[in-house]
Amino acid sequence: MPNYFSLLIFCHCIIFSFEGKSQQLNDLQKVNHEIAKLFAEGNTEKLLSYYAEEAVAMPEYHKPLYGKPVIRQYFNEWMKATGKKLQVRKVIDVQSTPHYVIEIGTLTDRYLQKGKDSMNYDCKYLRVWKKGPDRMNIISEIWGANDYIEKAKLPEIKIQPAALPKSTVSATVQKEIGLRNQTITDCVKERKGAEHATLFTKDAIYMPYFQPMKKGIENVKAYFVDHEGPGVAIDSLVISAANIIDLGNNIVLEHGYYAIRWRSDTHGGLNLGKSVNIWKKDDSGQWKLFRQMVNHDE
Structure with missing residues (x-):
């Protein structure tokens, strides 16, 4: 009944x-x-x-x-x-x-x-x-x-950054997020877009620079497979966290920044940028990206 x-x-x-x-x-x-x-x-x-x-x-x-x-x-x-x-x-x-x-x-x-x-x-x-x-x-x-x-x-504005804000999560969580960022670094350097996408939740929203937002894991995966194709080589990549804030419900906010040196057959350069990363812990205890947006510094 x-x-x-x-x-x-x-x-x-x-x-x-x-x-x-x-x-x-x-x-x-x-x-x-x-x-x-x-x-x-x-x-x-x-x-x-x-x-x-x-x-x-x-x-x-x-x-x-x-x-x-x-x-x-x-x-x-x-x-x-x-x-x-x-x-x-x-x-x-x-x-x-x-x-x-x-x-x-x-x-x-x-x-x-x-x-x-x-x-x-x-x-x-x-x-x-x-x-x-x-x-x-x-x-x-x-x-x-x-x-x-x-x-x-855009208006030309140059404001000197202030001191980095403090994190509100434990050293353990900071280490766990650091390890996830290392996995992202490896995927980008080795041009493994499909593997990179596995770090996102199924209902993720990814917001890349100079493109509209990508909603859902299939669109996120398609972006990274294309973006991290074999036509570009990565000479160096550093991803770091400015701070991490506990939002509750196994969700944390990370303010990140990156420096990537790349080259192709015709171009190359150094890009500096930053990101807001919303990480969510899944049922297996793994941190996955729930929401993420990146843009360039210059």
């Missing part, structure tokens, strides 16, 4: 979960609308009220920004360099733990720079919010273009 009471509880939980996530998405859209207004007004101080003191921001074509004072400097320079600003965000995905919210979406910045054509900066972004008693605050943010963009198209 069917257990109708258990079925009723199960259905109620599904509805509650759906409504909770839907409400979070609507709330974030409202917050993003307020942030867009502050950008249009050039109101840096009110904009910064949405950021935690320990926040990390990772703009495209710039070094990472550690801490609210440095982020303030960056946005002050951005406001001075641009005019007629219009910002539109669309939330694509929301994930939540008891104390944090992970937001992914698309972003379009339209603005003018002195002596240059108007700019449509079409991006994707990843944010992590920390829940508070009265409001949420951004603790991590990264954004970057959906297609190739020249550095000269």
